[in-house]
Amino acid sequence: MNFTRWSARLPGTQRRAAARTEHTVTPDRRGEGSVPAARAERQTDDPPDDTPSVPSVPAGPSVPAVDELPTREILDRIPALVALVHGPDHRTAYVNDAYVAAFGVRPLGEPAHEALPELEALGLLPLLDQVLRSAKPRTVKSRKAPTGRSYTITCTPVDVPGAGGTKPGEGGVLIFAADVTDHAEAAERLRASERSQRQTAVTLQRSLLPQELEQPDDLRIAAVYHPGGTEAAVGGDWYDVITLGGGRTALVIGDVMGRGVRAAAVMGQLRTAVRAYARLDLPPHEVLQLLDGLATEIDANQIATCAYAVHDPNEGRLIYASAGHLPILVRDESGTVLRADEPTGPPLGTGGWMHASGSVPLGPGSTAVLYTDGLVERRNEDLDEGIAALERALAGATGTPQVVCDRLVRSTGVTADHDDDVAVLVLQHPARTGPDSELFRNAALELLGGVEAAPRARAFASGVLTSWRFPPELHDLGVLAASELVANSLQHGTPPMRLRLRRTDRRLIVEVTDGNDHLPRRRRAEPGDESGRGIAIIATIASNWGSRRAPGGGKSVWCEFALPRGTT
Numbered sequence: 001m002n003f004t005r006w007s008a009r010l011p012g013t014q015r016r017a018a019a020r021t022e023h024t025v026t027p028d029r030r031g032e033g034s035v036p037a038a039r040a041e042r043q044t045d046d047p048p049d050d051t052p053s054v055p056s057v058p059a060g061p062s063v064p065a066v067d068e069l070p071t072r073e074i075l076d077r078i079p080a081l082v083a084l085v086h087g088p089d090h091r092t093a094y095v096n097d098a099y100v101a102a103f104g105v106r107p108l109g110e111p112a113h114e115a116l117p118e119l120e121a122l123g124l125l126p127l128l129d130q131v132l133r134s135a136k137p138r139t140v141k142s143r144k145a146p147t148g149r150s151y152t153i154t155c156t157p158v159d160v161p162g163a164g165g166t167k168p169g170e171g172g173v174l175i176f177a178a179d180v181t182d183h184a185e186a187a188e189r190l191r192a193s194e195r196s197q198r199q200t201a202v203t204l205q206r207s208l209l210p211q212e213l214e215q216p217d218d219l220r221i222a223a224v225y226h227p228g229g230t231e232a233a234v235g236g237d238w239y240d241v242i243t244l245g246g247g248r249t250a251l252v253i254g255d256v257m258g259r260g261v262r263a264a265a266v267m268g269q270l271r272t273a274v275r276a277y278a279r280l281d282l283p284p285h286e287v288l289q290l291l292d293g294l295a296t297e298i299d300a301n302q303i304a305t306c307a308y309a310v311h312d313p314n315e316g317r318l319i320y321a322s323a324g325h326l327p328i329l330v331r332d333e334s335g336t337v338l339r340a341d342e343p344t345g346p347p348l349g350t351g352g353w354m355h356a357s358g359s360v361p362l363g364p365g366s367t368a369v370l371y372t373d374g375l376v377e378r379r380n381e382d383l384d385e386g387i388a389a390l391e392r393a394l395a396g397a398t399g400t401p402q403v404v405c406d407r408l409v410r411s412t413g414v415t416a417d418h419d420d421d422v423a424v425l426v427l428q429h430p431a432r433t434g435p436d437s438e439l440f441r442n443a444a445l446e447l448l449g450g451v452e453a454a455p456r457a458r459a460f461a462s463g464v465l466t467s468w469r470f471p472p473e474l475h476d477l478g479v480l481a482a483s484e485l486v487a488n489s490l491q492h493g494t495p496p497m498r499l500r501l502r503r504t505d506r507r508l509i510v511e512v513t514d515g516n517d518h519l520p521r522r523r524r525a526e527p528g529d530e531s532g533r534g535i536a537i538i539a540t541i542a543s544n545w546g547s548r549r550a551p552g553g554g555k556s557v558w559c560e561f562a563l564p565r566g567t568t
Contacts, residue, residue, distance in 0.1 A: 080179070081151065083119075085112050086160040086172030090128050092116060093160060093172065102147065102179075121146050124153065124175070131155045131173050142184045150184035151177040197261070202227050204261060205236075205421075208268035214241045216249040217504035218313040218440070219427050222401035226414055226422040228374070236263035236304065237372045237423035238271050242278045245546045246558035247313050247502055247509050250278045253370040253425050254306035254325065257347075266302050270295065270348070274308070281548035284308045284321035285355040288345070292323065295349035303349035307370055311362060311427070314442065314500065318362040319551065321355050323348045326373060326387065329394055333365030333431060337391045357551065365431035367404060369394055374420035375412050386412070401426040439505040441468065447486060447497035447512075457486040457499050461510075464501050470508070474561060477541050478508055481559050485512040488520060488534040488557065503563075507543070511558040519547045519555055 075082045075096045083106075084094040090112035100106065107115050112125065119125055122143045131138050137156040144150045153175065160172035205227065213221050223239050236256025243249055252274050256263045273294050277287045287308050295304055307328060309320035320328060320340060324347035328340040343356040362368055369390070376386030393411035397404045404426045414422050432440055443464045447453045461482035465475045482499060489497050493514030502509040522535045538545050542559035549555050 081175075081177035083116065083175040084158070084160070084172055085116075085128065085175065086170055088132070089113075090125070090173065099177075102145075102149070118145055118147075119175070122151070122153065124155065127155055128173050128175075131157050132171050135171075142180055142187070144184070148181075149179055150181045152180045153177045200261060205238075205264045205267070208264060208271060209238060210240055214243050214249075216241075216243050216247075216311075217506050218247060219249055219311060219429055220401050221251075221425070221427045222405050223423070223425045224402075224405045224409060225424075226374075226409065226418060228418060228420050236267035237374065237421040238267045239370065239423050239425045240271055240274060241425075242275055244278060244281055244310070245544050245560060246511055246556070247504070247560075248281075249311045250308065251311065251370060251425060251427060252278075252306065252308045253372065253423060254304055254348075255372045255421075255423075256302065256304040258302060262302075266295075266298055266304070269298055270304060270306070274306075281546060283357050283549075283551055284310055284319055285357040288321045288323045288348070288355045292348045292351060292353070292355070296351050298349075300349070303347040305347045309368075309370070311429070313429070314502065316361065316363040317359045318368060319357055319359045321345075321357045323355065326371060326376065328360065329369045329371075329387075329391060330360050330362060331367045331394050332361065333363070335395055337395050339387070339391065362429055364429055367394070367397075367401075367426065367428045369404075369408065370425040370427075371408075372421065372423045374418065374422035375408070375414065375424060377420070401428050404428075436505075440503070442500065442502050444498055444500045447489070447495075447499060451490070453490060453497070454483065454486055458483050460499065461501060465508075468503055470567065471564060474508065474564065474567075477561060478510060481510045481538060481542060481561075482512075484534040484537050485510060485557055485559070488512075489514045492516065492518065492520065493555075505563075507563055508561045509558060510560070511556055513550065513554060513556045515554040517549055517553065517555055519549065520557060 072094070075094070078096070079098055081099040081102055082094075082096040083092065083099055085091060086093050092106060092108050092110055092112060092115040094108070095106050095116075103116075103118050109115075112119050112128065119128075122140075122145055124140070124143075127138050127140065135157045137154060139152065139154045141152045142150050143153060154177075156174045156176065158172045158174045159169050161167075161169040206225070209225060210223075213223055215221060221241055223241075225237065225239075236258060237254070238256075239251075239253040241249065241251055252271075254267070254270060256267045256270070258266075270291060273291060274287065277290050280287075282290075288306065291306060291308075295302065303324075305323060305325040307320060307322045307325040309318050309328065311318050318328070318330065318340075322328075322344040324344065327344075330338045330340065332338070338360060340358065340360040343358050345353045345355040360368075371390070373383075376390050377383055378386060390408065390412060393408050394404075397407045397411075399407070405424050408424060408426075409422065443460075445457060445460045447457060449456075458479055461479045462475070465478045470478065478501070482501070486497075486499055489512045493516040495515055497512065497514045500509075500511045500513070502511070520535050522539055535545075538559050543562045545557075545559035547555055547557040
């Protein structure tokens with residue numbers, strides 16, 4: 001190693017070289033920053049008449065150039081810490097004054113692990129072995145010493161001559177340590193600030209997610225959310241479960257593009273809006289249409305993906321719409337996995353797109369999975385490969401929804417230091433058998449003919465509710481509700497008409513459908529009015545009621561009654 005050439009680049013040596021330059025006389029480059037020559041160098045003692053006299057500069061002590069200094073003197077002068085060790089046990093050959101000031105006087109000739117204990121504390125002894133073996137320099141950044149100071153350390157292989165410079169030398173290592181304490185502390189403050197901001201975003205994110213999932217009568221649902229690792233900013237992944245009444249359930253999952261508190265805040269606004277739009281009981285594509293406009297209003301530069309689905313136990317299907325989100329996966333009772341790819345529109349916030357709804361079977365014994373891209377997307381790997389791997393994992397994942405959630409997360413390699421947020425929502429439609437199946441029953445009647453349909457509907461409802469062994473009070477309320485809903489449909493609706501009764505382990509649902517799109521509304525009936533009291537009666541006697549337009553046209557009006565405890 002050429003110490004003379006290398007030492008010119010060491011911190012501190014440039015200043016001394018510059019000091020020497022300031023005393024260099026350059027008569028022919030005056031005006032370019034040179035110091036004027038001393039008076040003794042002029043041709044005559046008398047200045048010309050038109051030239052002002054220049055005061056003489058006293059000659060200072062001679063300062064040698066860097067390349068004229070001995071290597072040891074260079075190392076002694078620089079502010080960085082320097083030590084030289086040699087031999088396989090790294091015996092100490094030299095430490096400079098800065099090293100002594102930092103760690104104290106160190107004995108020469110002793111092995112480094114005894115003479116230089118700070119090197120062991122810094123974890124440098126294995127590095128010294130590597131440098132000797134490879135004859136290549138190694139650098140470690142921002143290591144904290146026992147003194148509390150931080151250093152960036154470069155270990156460079158050198159040849160150490162023998163005694164007197166004539167005997168054969170041996171391999172050595174020059175240790176050069178620059179104090180970077182200020183930089184390390186600034187970096188730690190920055191990391192602490194980032195950790196604090198990340199924790200704030202995680203707290204906000206979790207507070208905006210549902211603290212407890214709604215559990216519908218006919219479905220079993222579980223969800224899991226994993227924020228990205230400590231080096232990743234929190235994203236805007238979210239999910240929700242919304243019971244719509246009449247036995248129907250809305251399920252939603254989404255991902256706001258971007259990171260940090262802003263993404264979490266946008267996510268919170270979208271989730272709140274979804275719950276409001278869901279109460280309108282609109283088809284999935286209409287809900288996404290409303291969300292698209294809202295996302296544009298929130299932030300025209302912020303986009304989000306979203307999948308919104310509705311499960312109706314009477315239909316045995318999942319009706320869904322997707323705004324740029326990953327496909328829903330459904331495993332049927334036999335273990336076959338179906339990918340619900342189409343239809344899919346662009347993400348929310350892009351505007352100008354008419355979304356459409358699709359459907360996928362979700363009968364008893366089926367399991368569906370909604371998820372965000374953090375579960376399946378990996379660097380240097382095709383997204384379809386990740387989805388295919390998730391399909392394989394779902395085909396073999398059995399157990400409760402929570403167990404399935406955990407197995408899918410493990411199978412896709414999500415760990416605590418994962419570089420992206422992950423949200424997973426799993427729903428199961430259980431296949432009920434034995435006594436449990438008696439608690440979930442359906443009965444339907446096609447309403448044909450004219451006014452005679454009303455008494456036929458009352459008789460049908462009475463017979464069904466009697467067979468279900470409901471208490472007399474609940475039996476009478478159910479018959480009254482069926483009568484009022486049928487009468488309302490006969491008066492304001494159009495064929496085809498149907499009365500459907502459904503019981504679960506928690507409630508009785510009475511529903512009437514017809515071919516008219518006009519939705520009823522509750523209004524105050526005047527004393528002289530002969531109509532307008534049916535919906536008011538329903539709202540008074542039922543636990544809940546509502547209406548919605550059917551996807552193929554027409555409408556559905558329903559009400560439900562909570563079952564008394566102990567009803568079987």
